[in-house]
Amino acid sequence: MTVTKLNTHAPESPSAAVLVVEDDPILRSTLAFEVSDAGFRVREAANADEAEKIVLAGTPIDLVITDIEMPGPRNGLDLAKTVRAYRPQIKVIVASGIVPRTGIVGIADAFFGKPYDVSRIILRMESLLRLPPRSTSR
Numbered sequence: 833m834t835v836t837k838l839n840t841h842a843p844e845s846p847s848a849a850v851l852v853v854e855d856d857p858i859l860r861s862t863l864a865f866e867v868s869d870a871g872f873r874v875r876e877a878a879n880a881d882e883a884e885k886i887v888l889a890g891t892p893i894d895l896v897i898t899d900i901e902m903p904g905p906r907n908g909l910d911l912a913k914t915v916r917a918y919r920p921q922i923k924v925i926v927a928s929g930i931v932p933r934t935g936i937v938g939i940a941d942a943f944f945g946k947p948y949d950v951s952r953i954i955l956r957m958e959s960l961l962r963l964p965p966r967s968t969s970r
Contacts, residue, residue: 847871847872847873848872848873848894848895848957848961848963849872849873849874849875849891849892849893849894849895850867850872850873850874850875850893850894850895850896850897850957851874851875851876851877851883851886851887851891851893851895851896851897851898852864852867852874852875852876852877852897853876853877853878853879853880853882853883853896853897853898853899853902853908853911854876854878854897854898854899854902855878855879855899855902855903856899857878859899859948860876860878861876862948863897863948863950863953864876866950866954867897867950867953867954867957870954870957872957875891875893879902879903879904879906880898880902880904880906880907880908880910880911881904881905881906883896883898883911884906884911884914887911887914887915887918887919887922888914888918893919893922894922894923894961895922895923895924895925895957895960895961896911896912896915896922896923896924896925897925897926897927897953897957898911898912898924898925898926898927899926899927899928899946900926900927900928900930901928901929901930908926908927908928909926909936909939909940912924912926912939912940913939915939916938916939923941923957923960923961924939924940924941924942925940925941925942925943925944925953925956925957925960926940926942926943926944927943927944927945927946927948927953928943928945928946929945929946929947931943931945941960942956942960944956
């Protein structure tokens with residue numbers, strides 16, 4: 833019997849922690865599932881304020897994936913600025929259905945348009961976190 837290993841992260845080393853911030857619950861849970869399935873530990877937040885509380889509480893987070901446009905007084909770029917100011921070691925990926933004209937340079941490590949191309953996002957996450965690429969065989 834042959835077993836195909838889907839995740840190349842060593843079992844004895846903890847996986848990277850990712851915070852998924854998306855106001856659409858279906859998109860958020862789908863993205864969180866896919867990221868988790870790729871071997872990452874995932875936390876979820878429905879908006880920038882909720883995510884900021886998680887980040888500022890010192891919760892172990894290695895990377896934040898955030899939508900830009902969300903309801904409420906703050907958006908994903910505001911969240912990215914907070915992450916950069918208070919926990920600059922955290923990598924930030926922003927996503928949007930509309931390409932922003934300004935505001936990403938210097939606060940985001942990557943930008944992805946919607947709809948999400950999860951396989952490309954995961955490859956970029958692995959690159960940003962300097963992780964070995966996972967096996968692509970499923």
